[in-house]
Amino acid sequence: MSDARYWASAAALEGILDRLAAERTLIGPVRRGDDVYFRPVQRAADLCRDYVNALEPPKRWFLPTPERLARYRLPGGAAVPGGDAPRELVFFGIRSCDVAGLAQLTRFFSGETIGRPDVADGPFMARRERTTILSVVCQDPAETCMCVCCKGGPALDAGYDWQLTALTSGWLIEVGSAKGRELTTRFAASLAPAGERQLAEQAGRIAGVVENFHRHSTRRVQSMAAGRMVSQGRLPEAFWSALGERCVECGGCAFVCPTCNCFNVVDAPEAGSGVLPPVGGPEPAVPGGPVATGAEGTFERIRLRDSCQLAGFVRQYGGSYPRATCGERCRTRFFHKLSWQFVARVGTLGCTGCGRCVQVCLGGIGIDAVSQRMTDALVGAPAAAPAAKGA
Amino acid sequence: MSTALAPADTAVSLTACPFCGSGCTLTLADAEAFPVLGDPVTRGALCLRGWSAGELLDSPLRVLSARMRIRGSPLAKAPLETALGHAASRLAAISAKHGPASIGILASARLTLEELHLLAGLAHAIGTPHLDALQRLGTVPGPSLGLDAIALAQSILVVGTDLSVRHPQVHRRVLQALGRGVPVRFVGANAGPLATLATEWIHCLPGHEVEAAVLAARPDDLVLWSSELALHGQGGPALRRLGGAHSWRLPDFVNQLGLQEAGIHPRAGGLAAYEMLQRAAAGQLKALLVFADDPFEFFPALAARAFQGAEFVLVTDAVATRAAEAADVVLPGSLLAEKAGTLLGADGSRRAIEVAHVARVGVSEGEVARRLAAVLGGKAGPAPRAAAFAPGPDGAAPDAPTPDYPLIAALDGATLWSTHPLVGATVTARREVWGPRTDFPDGWVTIHPAAAKALGVRHGWTVRLESDCGGLLLAVRTDPHAAPGTAMVPMHCWERAGTALGALEMDPCLRIPVFRPRAVRIGRQ
């Protein structure tokens, strides 16, 4: 959908961002020590330029934890939708792997992947629709990046409103949506149509990133082999239990993954209004929650990020655990990320190669290590030494 | 378009996870916790407790107002000043009537160093020698290395601790060391996944880890251990025989080393924390001041008697606990995320934390201590440096199995968080960590699946666990990581099982309660 391409000078872009920051909330990368965070800024000058990506995934702006879905008073009050009105956001500096993840989440939460727009997730869609995505193509991948394996970057064909590539002078801007076209119309005075040389420079830069990717990162998502193994259920129980030995069930991989979206929903007494249950009695569903009818007070239905790796996630009513071992739960995760069944359902691979699971895993089993193990299993190679690459 | 934000106007504040001794650094973006990638300890990872830390801010169990009870009435909300004033006047009266040594103070390993100094100042202002923390778990000044030591180690010996639960950042580095081909050997019973991943699992029964480690240790071993050894009653031997230059006693809680720094331990003429509860129960200690701790967590029966026996109990905490329910005055504390201050990392170094979230109530445990000290002590001034803790003689040795009692029962250190009040105030960590208590509400005993089979019992069945002193009913939980010959008791059953089996004892060396490993048998109900 990149029908139109423009060029803006650095100053012109800064001016555009300053205007947008004044009218809406501009979120972009800021530095704190060695780390980058996406935070609201007042002015474009507050943004940092030399970064790869933030460990916090941008999805947290669309799927915050906790998020209030409803609230009600007892006795007798009717439940009303909860949550604050979403703000108009402009997200600048987001990377392609996260744009691809957001695109997947949008297809999921809109109900498109199941053909059910009637059950679109209102809270997510409300935030998504009010966000303008100005992504920036990555030209300096990190050691944990793997987007080239997953069609997750360094540049994309769709998913953004604007996709920007930094040139020696100024920026090349690709428009990817109607919202992006509205922006270019509005800021026409600051933009020029992209010239041949600028287009060639952009293409050359992107090609260069791909060609030289291995100099930055030697990690890979072995999606072909992995896809075959998980989709056909060809990995034996021993494969998964070995992984289960390394997983400490921290939930981190799900919390940082751009495509993960599982959540928990609980009705909880509002802050500070809970009471401990009687000693020796049953435990409540949430801390401080009631264990008998007749509760009073204000309650909030909130959703919280969750992970299929956790035992409590799969616990059924009455206390059975269909995926009782950690290894079986690892199988669930990697099936969701790498199987053809999910590609068929969702339209793209469940992994965009952002590399966060590599950074976040206490057990050293990021998707690169796991897909490598799957490849070894496919070709019948002897299993690697107890640990795969260190994190 | 480049300048970094100055720390003063950054929208990113760094705080510490309030749970284990790893002391990870995290940010709280609108109540959502994220690890910090650039921090050398955290390196972008948290365990589920850390990831759930943001859920504490608006937990239903936050203590957001003061409460007080007068003459047997139920606890009722009261203005902070009224409750504080009431507490001060009760303490003054008790001190005047029974002497300052009738008041005991229980501190916490999840307060900042500054707050701990204020607690020491409060003890000094009151004039009481009784200042300790149940959360000390036997920590005494000892070797503190850093994570770099693991990176440089040529061989590693892990003694008696399940790192994946107790020290996840250490667990991570040990796995990385394994990946580099460094031999990692595990000594003990509570293994967790390291039992099967380690280069060698040196089996020994609970209580015998120190001997086994000393026998197995090689000169270039980096030795890693934690409070489990002390909780088996082997704290003294551990200190003496494992405390070499290349040995690291891992702290259990985020600022447990701060307790040492602030001189919070039993001193000459002063009671240990557990002893304070015993004396209060006997009516000899008249008042208890509890800060960010819940004595009911591991010792509910004793705590109930202690709170009954004392004339006045003040609990200051950020979350509701059984202790707060039973107190005479409850004052709201703050979460670590709501405070600025200093913590001591597991390597003994100081690190600063920032206010990451506007405090819900604006009063902290340290502030309460300061204000009480000002009222009660007049111009007492800062506390003098306490003398170093002097360990006493070793306690009784662990049991050996006998033909009639062929298994050894001991505390399962990996269940340290199974009743923890902060964990219990979250949704996600609570579901996972407290979760087994939903499935086994009356407690459990963990044995190896082969042992279960040999006994003819199955996972979920109720059995009688008994020693030569007595027994109790528990559900069976099988776990392939359990060591053969053991029957591990979760820590929230410490008092009940310890009392029934005759295992709950006071260790004279470190002056902490322990569960001395006992010879037991399992019988069908």
Add this chain to the structure above:
Amino acid sequence: MAVATHPVHDASDLYVPRPVRILRVREEVAADAATGTKRVVTLDLDRGDLDYLPGQFLQVTAFGAGEVPISISSPGGLPGALSLTIRDNGVISGMLVASKAGDTIGVRGPFGNHFDLDAHRGRDLLFVGGGIGLAPLRGVYWQALLRRGDFGRIVLLHGSRCPGELLYSWQWTDYERQEVEILVSADRADDCWANEGHPRRCVGLITKLFDEARIDPVRTSAFLCGPPIMIENGGRELVQRFGLAPERVLTTCERHMKCGVGKCGHCVVVDRYVCIDGPVFSYEELAALGTIEPAW
């Protein structure tokens, strides 16, 4: 992917429970600590304009405690009450079970796919309900009874751990009058069971009743619900031993759910969302899923 240029979505009531009044509470099974029997009640709700198809479920809120998925146990398209049969399995269901007439609970839905009775016109229908598993089937067979002439034999097999846990026995005489053949079983019997009573009964697992039912495998469609092991074994027996077509053996899956609308991920089995693609699945579908991970 079409993200609206201008906002279309606002605060969603997708997750907001609607209040519904309880008209009647009937105890189906009394709690018995000695046998570990949990209390089961049927709540008749004032359904308002809520309509649904047989096999669908509601996300039911016990205000203050939270939400659980409950299959609907009454037929659609009829005025009158909507029935939910609920077992005390935990805090939330426990509070629902303790509710009284006049109380308000919350509902969202209906959700899920349904049993398409039209696809089985002219066939014999075999309903196999193990324990509380009979509750989701009741809406279906009751619906079939409303169009009795469309079907041949209707056979109802119901089994439970012990006689005290059998459901809806107060309706059996009514059903038999409408030409429903009922056979019941109990894993273990008690004194009143020993009285060779009516309907036909036996001691043992519910699958023991399959032979008794004397079904014609070519003409029969089967609908199973119960504990996972019953669905797995029962389904396999019907397909492999009796020769029913695997696409004609249907079951409804129970799974832990938080949203009911295919978002939260809790009910995912392999690549299916039980709340969207199910809860009604054929034995054929579940067996295929089972090659990746057990789907029962």
